[in-house]
Amino acid sequence: MHAAPAAAVDADRLWQRLHALARHGAREDGGVDRPALSAEEADAKRTLIGWGAEAGLLPFTDALGNLFLRWDAGDIAAPAALVGSHIDSQPTGGKYDGAYGVLAALEAVQALQAAGMRPRIPVEVVAWTNEEGSRFAPGMMGSAGFAGARDTAEILARRDAAGIAVADALAAQRALLPDIPERPLRRPATLFLEAHIEQATVLETHGIPLGIVTGMQGKRTFRVEVTGEAAHAGTAPRAGRRDALLAAARMALALEALTTDAEDLVRFTIGRFDVAPNAPSVVPDRVAFSIDLRHPEAAMLTRLGDAVAATCAEVAGPCEIAVAELSAAMPQRFHAGLRSALAQAATSLGIASMPVASAAGHDARFLEPICPTAMLFIPCRGGITHHPAESIEPAHATAGAQVLAATLAQLVAA
Amino acid sequence: MHAAPAAAVDADRLWQRLHALARHGAREDGGVDRPALSAEEADAKRTLIGWGAEAGLLPFTDALGNLFLRWDAGDIAAPAALVGSHIDSQPTGGKYDGAYGVLAALEAVQALQAAGMRPRIPVEVVAWTNEEGSRFAPGMMGSAGFAGARDTAEILARRDAAGIAVADALAAQRALLPDIPERPLRRPATLFLEAHIEQATVLETHGIPLGIVTGMQGKRTFRVEVTGEAAHAGTAPRAGRRDALLAAARMALALEALTTDAEDLVRFTIGRFDVAPNAPSVVPDRVAFSIDLRHPEAAMLTRLGDAVAATCAEVAGPCEIAVAELSAAMPQRFHAGLRSALAQAATSLGIASMPVASAAGHDARFLEPICPTAMLFIPCRGGITHHPAESIEPAHATAGAQVLAATLAQLVAA
Numbered sequence: 102m103h104a105a106p107a108a109a110v111d112a113d114r115l116w117q118r119l120h121a122l123a124r125h126g127a128r129e130d131g132g133v134d135r136p137a138l139s140a141e142e143a144d145a146k147r148t149l150i151g152w153g154a155e156a157g158l159l160p161f162t163d164a165l166g167n168l169f170l171r172w173d174a175g176d177i178a179a180p181a182a183l184v185g186s187h188i189d190s191q192p193t194g195g196k197y198d199g200a201y202g203v204l205a206a207l208e209a210v211q212a213l214q215a216a217g218m219r220p221r222i223p224v225e226v227v228a229w230t231n232e233e234g235s236r237f238a239p240g241m242m243g244s245a246g247f248a249g250a251r252d253t254a255e256i257l258a259r260r261d262a263a264g265i266a267v268a269d270a271l272a273a274q275r276a277l278l279p280d281i282p283e284r285p286l287r288r289p290a291t292l293f294l295e296a297h298i299e300q301a302t303v304l305e306t307h308g309i310p311l312g313i314v315t316g317m318q319g320k321r322t323f324r325v326e327v328t329g330e331a332a333h334a335g336t337a338p339r340a341g342r343r344d345a346l347l348a349a350a351r352m353a354l355a356l357e358a359l360t361t362d363a364e365d366l367v368r369f370t371i372g373r374f375d376v377a378p379n380a381p382s383v384v385p386d387r388v389a390f391s392i393d394l395r396h397p398e399a400a401m402l403t404r405l406g407d408a409v410a411a412t413c414a415e416v417a418g419p420c421e422i423a424v425a426e427l428s429a430a431m432p433q434r435f436h437a438g439l440r441s442a443l444a445q446a447a448t449s450l451g452i453a454s455m456p457v458a459s460a461a462g463h464d465a466r467f468l469e470p471i472c473p474t475a476m477l478f479i480p481c482r483g484g485i486t487h488h489p490a491e492s493i494e495p496a497h498a499t500a501g502a503q504v505l506a507a508t509l510a511q512l513v514a515a
Numbered sequence: 516m517h518a519a520p521a522a523a524v525d526a527d528r529l530w531q532r533l534h535a536l537a538r539h540g541a542r543e544d545g546g547v548d549r550p551a552l553s554a555e556e557a558d559a560k561r562t563l564i565g566w567g568a569e570a571g572l573l574p575f576t577d578a579l580g581n582l583f584l585r586w587d588a589g590d591i592a593a594p595a596a597l598v599g600s601h602i603d604s605q606p607t608g609g610k611y612d613g614a615y616g617v618l619a620a621l622e623a624v625q626a627l628q629a630a631g632m633r634p635r636i637p638v639e640v641v642a643w644t645n646e647e648g649s650r651f652a653p654g655m656m657g658s659a660g661f662a663g664a665r666d667t668a669e670i671l672a673r674r675d676a677a678g679i680a681v682a683d684a685l686a687a688q689r690a691l692l693p694d695i696p697e698r699p700l701r702r703p704a705t706l707f708l709e710a711h712i713e714q715a716t717v718l719e720t721h722g723i724p725l726g727i728v729t730g731m732q733g734k735r736t737f738r739v740e741v742t743g744e745a746a747h748a749g750t751a752p753r754a755g756r757r758d759a760l761l762a763a764a765r766m767a768l769a770l771e772a773l774t775t776d777a778e779d780l781v782r783f784t785i786g787r788f789d790v791a792p793n794a795p796s797v798v799p800d801r802v803a804f805s806i807d808l809r810h811p812e813a814a815m816l817t818r819l820g821d822a823v824a825a826t827c828a829e830v831a832g833p834c835e836i837a838v839a840e841l842s843a844a845m846p847q848r849f850h851a852g853l854r855s856a857l858a859q860a861a862t863s864l865g866i867a868s869m870p871v872a873s874a875a876g877h878d879a880r881f882l883e884p885i886c887p888t889a890m891l892f893i894p895c896r897g898g899i900t901h902h903p904a905e906s907i908e909p910a911h912a913t914a915g916a917q918v919l920a921a922t923l924a925q926l927v928a929a
Contacts, residue, residue, distance in 0.1 A: 301750045320749070322795065331607055333901050334784035334807040335734065335875035336714045339775065346785050347771055350764035357761055361753065370748035371760050372797050374790045378606045380649040381736065381786045381805035383901050386607075391795040393748040460750035487747065 106510040107450050107503035109215035115208045115502055116495050122148060122188065122204065123196035132489025133196055137189035137231030137242070138166060138270035143277035145188050149203065149228065150279060156211050158226065160281040164253055166230040166271050167243040169284070172210050173223035180289040181223040182513045183472075184209065184505065186297055187232035187243070187464060194233070195491020197481065201498065202296040203228045209505035218514040222291050229464045236261045237270075239428070244464035248471045249287045292439060293468035294508065296501045298481040298493060300461050305480045310497045311504060312457035312478035313444045317466055318368070319399060319432035321406040323392040325352065325413055329420040331378065331386035342384055343419040346376055349388035351416035356392065359412050360405055367405065368395040368460065397458050399431050433466060439475035439508075446507035452500045461486075477501055520924040521864050521917035523629035529622045529916055530909050536562060536602065536618065537610035546903025547610055551603035551645030551656070552580060552684035557691035559602050563617065563642065564693060570625050572640065574695040578667055580644040580685050581657040583698070586624050587637035594703040595637040596927045597886075598623065598919065600711055601646035601657070601878060608647070609905020611895065615912065616710040617642045623919035632928040636705050643878045650675045651684075652787075652805070653736055653842045658878035662885045663701045706853060707882035708922065709890045710915045712907055714875045716898040724914045726871035726892035727858045730848035731883075732782070733813060734876050735820040736841045737806040739766065739827055743834040745792065745800035756798055757833040760790055763802035765830040770806065773826050774819055781819065782809040782874065811872060813845045844880055853889035853922075860921035866914045875900075891915055 125145040126135030135141045146168050150160045153170035161169040171181060186202025206226040213220075229247070234240020237259045245251040257268040299305075304312050329345035353371055360369035373391040392409060396402040410424040440456075447454040457478055468474045479497040482490075539559040540549030549555045560582050564574045567584035575583040585595060600616025620640045627634075643661070648654020651673045659665040671682040713719075718726050743759035767785050774783035787805040806823060810816040824838040854870075861868040871892055882888045893915045896906040 300747065318749070331902055333714050333875055334786055335732070335782055335809050336898065336900070337782070338779045339781070339783070340779050344784075346788055347767060350767040353761060353764040354768065365752045365754050367753070368749055368751070369753070370758075370796070370798055372748055372795045372799060373793050374760055374788070374799070375793070376788045378649075379787050379789070380605060380647075381652050382648060382654065382784065382807050383605055383607070383786045384784055385786060385788070393796050395749050461747065462749065484750065 106212045106216040106218060106506040109212040110208055110499060110502045110506055111211070112495065112499040115204060115498055118152065118204050119196060119200060119498065122200050126190065128489055130489045133190045133194045134192050135188065135190040135194070136192070136236040137233065138236070138267070138274045140277060142189055143274045146228070146278055150281070152207060153226065156214060158210070161284045162281055163247065163284055163286050165243045165246045165256060165286065166274060167247055168228040170207065170226040171223055172220055175223070179223055180291050181225040182291045182509070183225050183227045183293045183468070184509065185227035185229070186295050187229045189231055189233050191233050191235050191487045193489060194487055195489060197298045197491055197493050198300070198486055199232055201298055201479070201493070205296040205498070205502040205505055208502040209509055212502070212506040213510055213514050216510070218510060220513055221515045222513040224509060224513055232464055237267055241462060241464050241467055244467040247286050248467040250467050253286060290468070290472040292472050292512065293465060293474040294439070294505060295463060295465045295476045296505055297463060297476060297478055298486060298491070299457065299478040300481060300484060300486040302484040303457050304478060305482070305484070307455060309453050309455045310479065310500045311447050311452055311454040313440050313454050314435055314459050314476035314478055315440070315456045316397070316432060316434035317459045317462065318395045318397040319402040319430055320393070320395045320462065321402060321429045322394070322427045323409055324425045324427055325390050325392065326423045327352065327388040327417065327420050329384070329386050332384040334382040334384060337384060344384050345388045345420055346385040348417050348420040349390060352413040355412050355416045356409065359408055360394065366396060368393070395460065397432050402432065430466065433469050435465070435469060435475040436473035439473050442508050442512060443475055443477055443504060446504045446511065450503055450507060452504060477504060520626045520630040520632060520920040523626040524622055524913060524916045524920055525625070526909065526913040529618055529912055532566065532618050533610060533614060533912065536614050540604065542903055544903045547604045547608045548606050549602065549604040549608070550606070550650040551647065552650070552681070552688045554691060556603055557688045560642070560692055564695070566621060567640065570628060572624070575698045576695055577661065577698055577700050579657045579660040579670060579700065580688060581661055582642040584621065584640040585637055586634050589637070593637055594705050595639040596923065597639050597641045597704045597707045597882065598923065599641035599643070600709050601643045603645055603647050605647050605649050605901040607903060608901055609903060611712045611905055611907050612714070612900050613646055615712055615893070615907065619710040619912070619916040619919055622916040623923055626916070626920040627924055627928050630924070632924060634927055635929045636927040638923060638927055646878055651681055655876060655878050655881055658881040661700050662881040664881050667700060704882070704886040706886050706926065707879060707888040708853070708919060709877055709879045710919055711877055711890060711892055712895040712900060712905070713871065713892040714895060714898060714900040717871050718892060718894040719896070719898065721869060723867050723869045724893065724911045725861050725866055725868040725918060727854050727868050728849055728873050728890035728892055729854070729870045730846065731873045731876065731880050732809045732811040733816040733844055733846040734807070734809045735816060735843045736808070737823055738839045738841055739804050739806065740837045741766070741802040741831070741834050743798070743800050746798040748796040748798060751798060758798050759802045759834055760799040762831050762834040763788070763804060766827040769826050769830045770823065773822055774808065780810060782807070809874065811846050816846065844876065847880060847883050849879070849883060849889045850887035853887050856922050856926060857889055857891050857918060860918045860925065864917055864921055866918060891918060
């Protein structure tokens with residue numbers, strides 16, 4: 102039952118499409134710069150719609166610019182199985198992050214067609230809007246809006262660094278696209294499958310071509326503001342200083358100690374650190390820094406995140422602190438039945454697979470609460486991602502599409 | 516002999532000018548933000564040139580934008596007695612740091628004129644360029660260049676945080692100023708007197724309105740660059756990270772430990788601290804920070820400064836560091852004869868004075884090696900400086916100008 106559709110995956114077509122799509126927004130260094138809702142992304146969408154049309158897939162969009170290519174012989178209103186990822190990139194992005202998941206989904210649908218199958222449940226290949234969040238923060242905007250996790254009006258009002266609102270960027274991109282129907286956000290879905298590059302080295306290290314993603318680590322983010330008092334570097338005695346920089350340095354190291362675990366599962370990062378007035382001969386009176394804290398287990402993430410404020414306060418000395426939690430997303434586990442279906446499909450095709458955790462966030466995070474959701478990973482060389490040097494093996498790309506095809510054949514086709 | 520010129524000091528005019536000048540670059544919180552070579556500083560210079568013109572003083576400048584207002588009945592080439600300070604401020608500066616010394620000098624010259632005196636030696640009221648060093652590091656740029664302690668071309672090539680070179684900032688400011696003659700740097704001078712706010716609390720604590728400055732503590736400044744590797748905050752395991760921020764935090768605390776002395780004489784400050792790429796979800800790959808290190812004794816300053824690089828290297832972990840010494844000025848003693856002249860003038864006027872050390876650096880540092888140099892301090896409330904709350908008493912401002920006038924009357928007028 103699995104063999105025929107998987108065997109119909111056209112490895113060359115998939116590989117050529119990956120590189121054809123990468124020409125939209127291509128960087129001179131071999132990478133891709135394809136911002137969400139840009140003209141470059143519009144070109145990529147036109148290309149996708151064209152490939153879908155060759156396979157008889159009907160294009161749709163919605164109020165957030167998500168693109169759907171539907172394989173559907175019957176009722177246009179029936180809930181669909183969604184399969185895909187995103188096609189926006191980081192400014193210094195690679196060819197495969199996101200794009201692979203969309204094109205593997207399209208290839209899987211065409212493989213089912215080539216194997217003479219028909220959809221029992223409609224299948225939609227999807228490209229979610231602004232997963233990366235590098236143009237409009239935060240990311241996973243299209244999937245979050247689709248799933249009802251964020252308010253549409255709030256999303257539409259967000260602005261990029263140039264001051265352009267999502268609503269205006271959407272309108273500008275739509276003017277560059279063919280006139281396709283718009284369907285509502287928050288439609289029900291029967292399942293969501295997302296293939297993606299791993300963005301880590303677990304699969305590469307184990308020499309395994311396929312990861313069945315167990316779930317996604319949780320993430321809490323904070324902003325810490327340390328307030329001291331400005332003073333003259335040459336005259337203010339040490340005893341009377343309220344040096345915000347030294348206090349913040351103590352906090353950074355205290356937080357590092359708090360989050361150092363033997364298993365090396367905690368991800369703790371201070372990525373942003375702004376000092377004021379930031380002049381060489383003035384004792385800083387203010388530091389604001391970010392904390393990005395992630396862990397695969399809810400209990401540990403809760404314990405560590407809840408300890409952030411007290412850990413900072415303990416070493417604040419004469420400075421004042423204000424700690425604000427900016428976001429909190431608990432760890433997720435993907436649907437056991439779907440994970441099992443993916444693993445069984447791999448086994449039946451003779452493709453080695455292993456369970457892996459996802460350290461990065463993906464659109465699947467927002468689909469998981471509304472429908473059975475799972476992900477599969479293929480290796481990427483050295484774990485390098487968000488970088489022009491992002492690289493994958495053709496054989497791994499093919500294996501991922503074959504497992505998608507075999508899984509869809511079992512779950513939604515006849 | 517002293518009484519007449521000192522009595523001619525116009526206390527109201529001096530006080531009003533201090534507050535008129537503070538309007539150029541005024542902050543809403545009552546402070547002053549008047550960067551070196553800015554449009555705001557150009558406005559302040561135009562005002563100074565105007566006040567000088569009312570007193571018949573001839574304006575000059577030089578290749579570094581230092582402003583001179585010359586009181587001179589005779590030979591334009593004759594070396595002058597220089598009296599003044601600076602008019603640039605810290606970004607969060609007050610009204611009196613620097614400005615007081617320039618306006619007290621102008622008031623002293625006008626008092627001599629009002630007392631019917633003439634210069635035996637020409638007198639130049641001077642405002643040195645970029646004393647603060649907050650726009651272009653290091654500070655005391657104009658006086659250092661004038662005195663030949665730094666190379667002019669090297670100074671002109673320095674850039675501010677926005678990438679603007681000193682040469683270009685000078686040209687931009689000169690376009691905003693009246694066309695005044697330019698005279699060479701490294702002209703000989705017969706003496707230099709600088710009045711300044713104390714920026715400490717010795718005078719206030721003792722209830723003494725005037726300090727005769729004995730000398731200046733030494734100062735060494737450094738720039739430390741820490742290079743790690745950027746990585747994804749969500750995926751990069753702690754064990755493989757090369758986090759430049761955490762390494763820099765360790766260096767800050769190791770340097771703090773190195774410089775903590777029981778006597779609290781060491782002044783150690785990290786005032787500037789720049790992180791790249793400074794994004795919340797990226798492990799920083801680069802931190803550049805400043806070190807400002809001061810001590811009144813040469814031996815201690817040498818020992819501590821020489822230990823900076825090794826102290827940073829010891830805690831650099833997997834990061835690389837580059838330590839550059841930007842400036843080194845050993846402790847100084849001011850000219851005994853000039854200090855004595857200032858003290859005698861104060862005594863003869865019935866103004867209490869005491870010897871005080873200067874913890875801060877001043878332009879006088881660079882004049883001291885080339886001509887007899889001395890400074891006098893007036894108290895500033897609570898020692899608060901480089902801050903909008905900087906505050907002085909009108910009576911102290913007057914007393915300083917009176918002692919300057921009486922001293923000049925004795926040394927250079929007839």
